[in-house]
């Protein structure tokens with residue numbers, strides 16, 4: 001009886017607290033909070049974190065943005081029409097299971113097995129609901145942010161102002177470019193002419209966050225290319241598209257998907273890039289088990305891309321397996337520069353809350369000034385995807401996931417005892433809460449874990465197995 005009473009009292013207490021906390025809150029926030037699964041005890045423990053994540057969620061929850069940052073789901077549990085963010089919360093009871101997915105065993109690295117003789121990888125017993133992309137869309141906070149607190153301002157080396165970012169700054173706010181100004185700027189970047197005369201045999205391969213992706217053949221060279229077609233009217237932050245093309249065009253690297261060309265076709269911007277036939281790393285992590293040698297190989301390739309970008313003062317800000325594409329030969333390349341930020345030595349910190357909730361670094365979620373090391377944190381989360389098939393908290397509502405990132409710190413692994421000490425050390429250096437102590441890309445490239453890397457060709461059987469699993 002005592003238990004029952006105390007439980008009831010607790011609940012009543014919680015209702016009162018919840019009401020007190022949400023009093024004076026915009027209705028939309030109170031509604032989001034109610035469906036977020038953030039318990040009242042959690043709300044009470046860290047109200048500021050709750051307010052931060054609510055603000056972010058609300059400001060990135062416009063109809064336009066739902067369209068832009070939605071990724072099409074392949075999961076059977078996901079409704080066939082694109083759900084709105086509100087649907088995301090309302091259907092949460094349906095798509096969020098009450099139980100944890102079964103543990104996915106990490107296949108031990110077998111040094112004697114060369115890639116050609118490798119046995120087909122074990123297909124992980126991964127339930128369909130964990131493959132949902134419903135929760136894994138990229139987001140950006142479009143609201144202006146408050147002035148930094150004294151402490152934040154003092155710790156930063158400068159103020160931030162991205163192309164298209166509304167970040168805190170002492171200067172007057174940068175005027176938003178008009179649609180005509182954006183078109184004018186794009187005309188100076190794109191090639192003249194009709195791409196339908198240069199490319200043929202268009203085939204749709206997918207619907208991305210900002211546009212539809214096709215494969216096509218370059219008629220002159222016979223090269224297969226990928227073409228992303230973006231409707232300019234439907235882009236809520238058109239400045240980001242300019243950013244995307246310029247960064248891709250100016251930062252060529254073997255570990256970055258190669259930008260080839262771009263065109264304006266009526267209302268659309270077409271971006272032509274190299275085609276990677278192996279699919280995304282998400283397909284591999286959700287459908288197969290990777291061993292440490294394969295994880296080390298992918299991590300090294302991604303780190304090479306990040307070290308290059310950071311050296312050139314670019315923060316990617318949306319590192320996740322969906323944005324890593326694979327070639328059939330096992331090559332690993334980073335893509336989707338739609339959220340990246342160009343920094344300078346004088347203005348090397350940003351504050352815009354941007355990325356995909358589950359992969360976001362704590363300093364982004366708690367709205368501190370941040371730098372390139374946010375990509376290193378996200379790489380650590382991506383390494384967890386390679387071990388467990390999904391990022392931490394994926395079963396949680398995104399709002400609660402943001403709260404947990406803000407308050408829990410370094411996430412825990414499901415089966416840490418299955419990993420080698422050297423791999424655990426690598427993860428700890430990526431997922432270090434203290435940004436100063438977190439390793440930089442150039443340091444991590446020297447980490448002994450990467451010496452375990454198998455040849456890239458060892459990824460081929462995983463790519464084939466993922467493709468095979470997706471056919472069924």
Ligand code: 3AM
Nearest residue numbers: 205206207208213226273274275276280
């Ligand atoms: O729809 P899914 O997730 O299978 O991986 C990207 C995504 O696939 C793929 O197009 C879909 C929408 O973004 N994609 C994007 N760029 C690509 C490229 N350069 C690409 N696939 C191959 N090469």
